[in-house]
Amino acid sequence: MILKTDRLLLRPFSIEDSADFFSISSDPMVTEFLTWGPHIHMEESLESIQTRFINNTNVFCIEHRDDNKCIGCIDLRFDNTNKKVGFGYMLSQSYWGSGYMTETLKAVLDYIFSSFDINKVEASYYVGNPGSGRVMEKCGMVYEGTQKESLIIKNKFVDVVNYGLTKKDFLDFTQPLINKKPEQLLDEILR
Numbered sequence: 001m002i003l004k005t006d007r008l009l010l011r012p013f014s015i016e017d018s019a020d021f022f023s024i025s026s027d028p029m030v031t032e033f034l035t036w037g038p039h040i041h042m043e044e045s046l047e048s049i050q051t052r053f054i055n056n057t058n059v060f061c062i063e064h065r066d067d068n069k070c071i072g073c074i075d076l077r078f079d080n081t082n083k084k085v086g087f088g089y090m091l092s093q094s095y096w097g098s099g100y101m102t103e104t105l106k107a108v109l110d111y112i113f114s115s116f117d118i119n120k121v122e123a124s125y126y127v128g129n130p131g132s133g134r135v136m137e138k139c140g141m142v143y144e145g146t147q148k149e150s151l152i153i154k155n156k157f158v159d160v161v162n163y164g165l166t167k168k169d170f171l172d173f174t175q176p177l178i179n180k181k182p183e184q185l186l187d188e189i190l191r
């Protein structure tokens, strides 16, 4: 599956992405709030691509359409029993703060809710990484609470901040008018 946005192509990984992916995954700032530490050798990045990313339709390489560089990735974690999907994402530090992950997540949420029988998307970030929560908020996700010292990550207890988005709330967020009955709309206008 390939998803196209204004500036990006979300597409499967290939071996040719190894050097770009290594430059991202070897950056300690990028991995600071991830469960794993920075890659030291290019082989680690190559192995991730070969064993976990290639042929995995749930992992998207984020390619910048200007120069076809891999600038990050987003992976989906399906829980079909509960009709839920989780995700994780990371972006090259050089591209932070320009709306790229918001653009990515919006396209991915649209893809999830329009292509699968999924009722809810859930994700979390660790306290100290509020930019990640802001991306989720900008895509319509809703704060659902913080679990104090819920995990041990890199030998430290971390507070986990949870966000979620039901299909109904997603449709209200993306198509606020289409999904409302005329009397609801009138009520909101008069209020």
Ligand SMILES: CC(C)(COP(=O)(O)OP(=O)(O)OC[C@H]1O[C@@H](n2cnc3c(N)ncnc32)[C@H](O)[C@@H]1OP(=O)(O)O)[C@@H](O)C(=O)NCCC(=O)NCCS
Binding pocket: 029, 030, 031, 033, 034, 089, 090, 091, 092, 095, 096, 097, 098, 099, 100, 101, 102, 103, 124, 125, 126, 129, 130, 131, 132, 134, 135
């Ligand atoms: C988190 C991450 C994916 C964000 O990607 P991005 O493309 O920079 O995000 P966007 O530009 O779309 O949006 C970031 C938002 O967070 C805000 N933000 C950034 N740092 C912030 C901070 N310290 N406090 C509050 N808001 C912050 C930005 O201002 C922006 O919001 P705005 O548009 O309202 O101004 C990126 O920083 C990253 O890859 N980090 C390393 C890996 C990581 O932490 N992944 C997430 C694990 S849960």
